[in-house]
Amino acid sequence: MxxxxxxxxxxxxxxxxxxxxxxxxxxxxxxxxxxxxxxxxxxxxxxxxxxxxxxxxxxxxxxxxxxxxxxxxxxxxxxxxxxxxxxxxxGPYVERELALIKVAGKGENRVEALRLADVFRAKVVDTTTASFVFELTGAPEKIDSFVSLMKELGLVEVGRTGIVGMIRGAEAA
The missing domain is CATH 3.30.70.260 (ACT domain)
Known part of the structure; x- marks a missing residue:
């Protein structure tokens, strides 16, 4: 080969x-x-x-x-x-995926998780005193990067929808 x-x-x-x-x-x-x-x-x-x-x-x-x-x-x-x-x-197309990412942590890890979520434009959809669930929409590579960073901060669980795509422009696929 x-x-x-x-x-x-x-x-x-x-x-x-x-x-x-x-x-x-x-x-x-x-x-x-x-x-x-x-x-x-x-x-x-x-x-x-x-x-x-x-x-x-x-x-x-x-x-x-x-x-x-x-x-x-x-x-x-x-x-x-x-x-x-x-x-x-x-031709050119747009693809997006949605993920829910649960992160557990306290203290500095909690603050850092929130800071990174802000950078990635992840939305907090659930919170307790010990964890967050973030909602993140974007290209699969963006979600992969966010998940990778959260592993160091207390990643608990990830749920992903899978990719949805659509060609760019006024025409239908």
């Missing part, structure tokens, strides 16, 4: 899939990834219409372009799938 092959194999792709909101569709989609032996790094699903009849699934995965193209083609063949877009290929 050459260096170029290794880089291609590790390409990150953000796929958005618009589907009918029906039972079993998520299992079918996850099954396509499982059958090919590819991991889903992040998965989010939410209803996107007033009538609750259409959902948007965002999947982050790694793989060479030819495998991602194959997965896209197979996803597009599923009857309840309306549209599959690889945001990574369509």
């Amino acid at each position: 050459t260096a170029e092959t290794t880089i291609a194999a590790a390409e990150r792709h953000v796929l958005t899939i618009t589907v009918d909101n029906e039972a079993g569709i998520l299992a079918k989609i996850a099954g396509l990834f499982t059958a090919r032996g590819y991991n889903i790094d992040s998965l989010t699903v939410a209803d996107i219409t007033d009538g609750h009849d259409v959902s948007r699934i965002t999947i982050v995965t790694h793989g060479p372009p030819e495998i991602i193209d194959q997965i896209r083609a197979q996803l597009e063949r599923l009857v309840p799938v309306h549209k599959v877009v690889d945001l990574t290929e369509v």
Whole structure:
């Protein structure tokens, strides 16, 4: 395997899939990834219409372009799938993730956790005399950095939503 092959194999792709909101569709989609032996790094699903009849699934995965193209083609063949877009290929896009981060500490560690939360624009959503729960929204790298810093200050628990992405500009994906 050459260096170029290794880089291609590790390409990150953000796929958005618009589907009918029906039972079993998520299992079918996850099954396509499982059958090919590819991991889903992040998965989010939410209803996107007033009538609750259409959902948007965002999947982050790694793989060479030819495998991602194959997965896209197979996803597009599923009857309840309306549209599959690889945001990574369509141009500039925005991605965000939400995390809840619980940090326990007293004294200087507590003060430092609050100071860092302010720098990262994390919001305190719960507090006790011994802990905080911070809410942080941003790029996954921003959340990773904040979590890493909190490990030294008393990190207790992390919950993450997964990535949601959207192309930039006035057009829909």
